[in-house]
Amino acid sequence: MKQNPESLTIMDQTHAQAEFTEADRKGIYKAIFNRRDVRGQFTSEPVDDDVLSRILYAAHHAPSVGYMQPSNFLVVKSDEVKRRIHSAFVEAHEEAKAMFSDEKRELYSSLKLEGILESPINICITCDRGRTGPTVIDRTQLKAMDLYSSVCCTEFLVGCSG
Amino acid sequence: MKQNPESLTIMDQTHAQAEFTEADRKGIYKAIFNRRDVRGQFTSEPVDDDVLSRILYAAHHAPSVGYMQPSNFLVVKSDEVKRRIHSAFVEAHEEAKAMFSDEKRELYSSLKLEGILESPINICITCDRGRTGPTVIDRTQLKAMDLYSSVCCTEFLVGCSG
Numbered sequence: 001m002k003q004n005p006e007s008l009t010i011m012d013q014t015h016a017q018a019e020f021t022e023a024d025r026k027g028i029y030k031a032i033f034n035r036r037d038v039r040g041q042f043t044s045e046p047v048d049d050d051v052l053s054r055i056l057y058a059a060h061h062a063p064s065v066g067y068m069q070p071s072n073f074l075v076v077k078s079d080e081v082k083r084r085i086h087s088a089f090v091e092a093h094e095e096a097k098a099m100f101s102d103e104k105r106e107l108y109s110s111l112k113l114e115g116i117l118e119s120p121i122n123i124c125i126t127c128d129r130g131r132t133g134p135t136v137i138d139r140t141q142l143k144a145m146d147l148y149s150s151v152c153c154t155e156f157l158v159g160c161s162g
Numbered sequence: 163m164k165q166n167p168e169s170l171t172i173m174d175q176t177h178a179q180a181e182f183t184e185a186d187r188k189g190i191y192k193a194i195f196n197r198r199d200v201r202g203q204f205t206s207e208p209v210d211d212d213v214l215s216r217i218l219y220a221a222h223h224a225p226s227v228g229y230m231q232p233s234n235f236l237v238v239k240s241d242e243v244k245r246r247i248h249s250a251f252v253e254a255h256e257e258a259k260a261m262f263s264d265e266k267r268e269l270y271s272s273l274k275l276e277g278i279l280e281s282p283i284n285i286c287i288t289c290d291r292g293r294t295g296p297t298v299i300d301r302t303q304l305k306a307m308d309l310y311s312s313v314c315c316t317e318f319l320v321g322c323s324g
Contacts, residue, residue: 010187010188010191010195011191011195013188014188014191014192014195014196015195015196016196017192017196018196020189020192020193021189023185023186023188023189024185024188024189024192024193025172025189025322026172026175026176026185026186026189027182027183027185027186027187027188027189027190028189028190028193028321028322029172029173029176029220029322030176030179030182030186031182031186031190032220032223032318032321032322033172033173033176033177033220033223034176034177034178034179034180035223035225037225058191058194058195061194061195061197062194063197063199063317092302092303095302095303096302096303099297099302100297101297104297108299111299113299113300135261135262135263135266137270137273137275138275140254140257140258140261141254141257141258144306144309147306147310148309148310148313151310151313151314151317152313152317155225155313155314155317155318156194156317159190159194159321160187160190160191160194
């Protein structure tokens with residue numbers, strides 16, 4: 001995907017500014033206090049490449065252990081691929097149902113836990129655990145630090161998707 | 163710690179607002195593009211309880227798997243406790259040095275990787291892996307989802323500490 005001029009414009013406007021204004025802080029807190037899981041009510045319009053590029057570009061700025069940047073971002077638009085992902089969810093969901101006690105199983109089964117087919121795109125964030133070699137700064141004793149870096153990517157991506 | 167009126171004021175001002183203005187977005191991207199690790203140049207002033215309460219309150223709004231909220235936040239101000247944490251770091255750092263190849267060890271040893279003693283407070287974010295019982299929604303197959311929730315807490319806390 002092309003590097004999006006919109007992303008670069010936003011970065012140029014905001015980069016290397018040490019001071020945060022009240023308006024800046026309000027934007028950050030607004031995102032924090034209004035964050036919620038969304039598993040439905042998606043737009044039926046396709047997502048513009050400009051918008052997609054902007055949020056992926058921001059996600060690349062998430063912190064990663066030893067600057068390992070272990071994540072790839074797979075953008076899924078194909079209905080066929082989405083159906084295969086959804087099938088994997090259905091299988092896992094059936095397994096999960098069996099883990100709940102009798103009284104909770106009915107409630108669990110009634111919850112909507114995904115929006116794979118309804119959403120115009122799926123984004124799969126991976127973690128390449130061998131990237132940059134076996135020894136990584138700050139990932140010496142705790143090998144899962146690469147996974148935690150991918151979690152941070154996810155958080156950055158979601159945080160600017162509003 | 164008391165619930166801080168400043169936190170509540172910010173939440174009241176920003177909660178349940180679905181629309182994000184250009185100024186809001188700029189604040190969020192500014193935080194993303196200017197984020198960096200800080201391991202020195204800390205203020206020598208104590209951190210106000212109002213400020214501390216505000217960022218801890220925001221961190222409590224991080225997403226958690228099945229609303230498990232597995233984290234506790236331990237605020238360390240005691241120099242004696244900080245020294246014990248620092249000793250644990252020094253021990254781990256010595257172990258880590260041995261993991262690097264000869265040519266990289268010298269560079270690794272020269273890096274400043276912590277600011278435990280210089281920072282006015284340390285915040286330790288825990289993950290109580292048994293919280294809310296053994297079976298948690300969306301943590302059925304992947305047990306580490308609780309750890310990833312604690313990573314999100316950390317990201318929220320750091321994101322509004324500027």
